[in-house]
Amino acid sequence: MKKIAIVSTFVTLLLTLVGCGPQVPAEGDILIVGGTLYDGSEAPSYKADVVISGEKVVYVGAADPDIQKKCKATKIIDAEGYVVSPGFIDPHDHLEPTLLKQHANESYLRMGVTTVIPGMCGGSRYPLSDFFAKLEDQGIGTNVASFTGHNTIREQVMGDEARYATPEEVEKMKELVRQEMLDGSLGLSTGLFYVPGCFSETSEVVALMTEMGKMGGIYTTHVRNENKFNIGLVNSIREALEIGKAAGVPVNISHIKCLGRSEWYKADSVINLIESYQQQGMKVTADQYPYLASGIGMASALTPAWCRDGGTKAMRERFKDPEQLARIKAEIPDILYERGGAETIYISKNAGEYSQMTLAEAAAKMKKNPVDAIIELLKDKSKSPYLNTFIANEEDLTKYMQQPWVMSCTDGSFGSHPRAAGTYAELIKQFVVEKGVLTLDRFIRRSTGQVAETYGLKNRGFIRKGYFADITIFKPEEVTPHATYAEPTLFATGFKNVIVNGQVAVEDDVYTGSLSGMVLRHEVKK
Numbered sequence: 265m266k267k268i269a270i271v272s273t274f275v276t277l278l279l280t281l282v283g284c285g286p287q288v289p290a291e292g293d294i295l296i297v298g299g300t301l302y303d304g305s306e307a308p309s310y311k312a313d314v315v316i317s318g319e320k321v322v323y324v325g326a327a328d329p330d331i332q333k334k335c336k337a338t339k340i341i342d343a344e345g346y347v348v349s350p351g352f353i354d355p356h357d358h359l360e361p362t363l364l365k366q367h368a369n370e371s372y373l374r375m376g377v378t379t380v381i382p383g384m385c386g387g388s389r390y391p392l393s394d395f396f397a398k399l400e401d402q403g404i405g406t407n408v409a410s411f412t413g414h415n416t417i418r419e420q421v422m423g424d425e426a427r428y429a430t431p432e433e434v435e436k437m438k439e440l441v442r443q444e445m446l447d448g449s450l451g452l453s454t455g456l457f458y459v460p461g462c463f464s465e466t467s468e469v470v471a472l473m474t475e476m477g478k479m480g481g482i483y484t485t486h487v488r489n490e491n492k493f494n495i496g497l498v499n500s501i502r503e504a505l506e507i508g509k510a511a512g513v514p515v516n517i518s519h520i521k522c523l524g525r526s527e528w529y530k531a532d533s534v535i536n537l538i539e540s541y542q543q544q545g546m547k548v549t550a551d552q553y554p555y556l557a558s559g560i561g562m563a564s565a566l567t568p569a570w571c572r573d574g575g576t577k578a579m580r581e582r583f584k585d586p587e588q589l590a591r592i593k594a595e596i597p598d599i600l601y602e603r604g605g606a607e608t609i610y611i612s613k614n615a616g617e618y619s620q621m622t623l624a625e626a627a628a629k630m631k632k633n634p635v636d637a638i639i640e641l642l643k644d645k646s647k648s649p650y651l652n653t654f655i656a657n658e659e660d661l662t663k664y665m666q667q668p669w670v671m672s673c674t675d676g677s678f679g680s681h682p683r684a685a686g687t688y689a690e691l692i693k694q695f696v697v698e699k700g701v702l703t704l705d706r707f708i709r710r711s712t713g714q715v716a717e718t719y720g721l722k723n724r725g726f727i728r729k730g731y732f733a734d735i736t737i738f739k740p741e742e743v744t745p746h747a748t749y750a751e752p753t754l755f756a757t758g759f760k761n762v763i764v765n766g767q768v769a770v771e772d773d774v775y776t777g778s779l780s781g782m783v784l785r786h787e788v789k790k
């Protein structure tokens with residue numbers, strides 16, 4: 265017996281040495297048989313078997329007709345004819361309230377997503393350690409990592425104040441940034457368009473990013489303006505790149521787009537600008553959602569920035585002053601035009617009887633013109649209207665999508681825009697299968713391994729031995745998005761299996777009840 269064992273070990277060793285692949289384990293929890301494997305890298309796909317044991321992938325090898333004889337598994341998934349991909353990683357969303365209420369994060373699981381990253385556009389839960397503890401306590405369907413928001417940190421130190429920070433305040437903010445990084449934040453996000461980030465000067469952001477950079481973080485930014493207002497789109501992108509350069513940190517442009525009719529067809533200018541910094545050796549990436557409409561609060565979208573100084577209460581006070589109100593009303597038509605006009609602006613929620621209609625319809629119902637209707641809705645303390653505004657055009661969207669440094673993202677918060685339930689299904693159906701804007705290889709790479717590499721998610725984003733078993737199995741032609749602007753919460757279909765840390769979370773479009781997601785904490789560089 266001993267002799268046989270030694271011989272067989274020798275043969276296995278020999279086979280391994282001559283390139284016959286890794287040894288098939290004798291048993292496992294899940295065996296995925298004969299699927300077409302895209303491993304998350306740029307390597308070509310091939311037919312493969314995958315064995316999962318516990319939370320990890322323990323074997324990946326070329327499809328073997330005898331695999332089921334060699335490996336006894338508790339569960340067998342026949343993936344013949346299916347794509348086997350790493351679970352999608354959404355690098356940009358606003359899911360904090362969703363995750364705290366709907367632990368499963370089902371709309372994401374149901375479109376193949378296994379990891380989400382909130383804390384974006386300058387806003388995060390503070391302190392992150394509490395948020396993470398709550399998620400771990402209650403259980404989560406997907407994995408969650410998070411950024412820390414600059415606006416959140418600024419509010420902790422100086423509230424909503426419409427002024428530059430003093431050197432002492434910057435020092436205090438740096439301290440908070442350090443603590444958030446120690447507690448596992450991936451980096452710092454800014455929302456320089458929003459209150460109070462819009463009141464900060466570039467040097468404040470550089471100081472905070474430099475501090476964050478020492479701890480290995482990444483800068484991701486909703487730039488100062490994606491539209492023609494303030495310093496305009498191209499200068500806002502330039503500011504983000506200059507901040508990254510001065511602080512010596514990688515920069516990610518959040519939800520890259522050309523917002524509003526005046527900025528349309530500027531994708532080439534933005535791409536050239538970004539590439540010029542990449543050529544200098546800077547790491548610059550972007551993420552993008554595949555929709556022409558954005559999701560945004562009515563005040564942020566449709567009023568001039570100065571009228572929001574000091575927050576919502578201050579804005580409502582200004583409405584009471586006839587002189588200021590006249591000025592606000594005079595500035596709104598231009599903003600309305602940029603955002604597509606009252607006929608296309610859709611009020612998706614939080615507006616009572618005016619929810620789920622266009623601004624033009626709401627105005628008609630009130631018997632007011634659209635400008636007066638906006639003021640009326642914003643005055644009402646019981647309402648906080650949320651909008652979908654058609655601000656992008658297809659040509660820019662397609663150009664950005666085809667850049668090798670642009671990743672897929674949702675920018676989602678559940679219930680306000682179809683992207684939180686449809687993004688990845690929309691990308692597969694519309695942009696891979698129907699329009700061919702992306703190849704399937706490229707779609708998978710920009711939705712998995714590329715995100716893990718950009719944000720330093722260890723042992724995620726690839727299907728490799730020793731990596732966490734986050735896996736999505738589907739047939740591209742079966743994947744269908746169902747969420748629309750009118751019904752943004754309808755789940756996608758066409759996903760055979762979604763596996764999170766080795767547990768099956770979705771099987772044939774049914775959520776299994778599994779809460780196997782983990783909090784993913786960034787480890788600070790020592």
Ligand SMILES: [Zn+2]
Binds near residue numbers: 455486518519
């Ligand atoms: Zn944003």
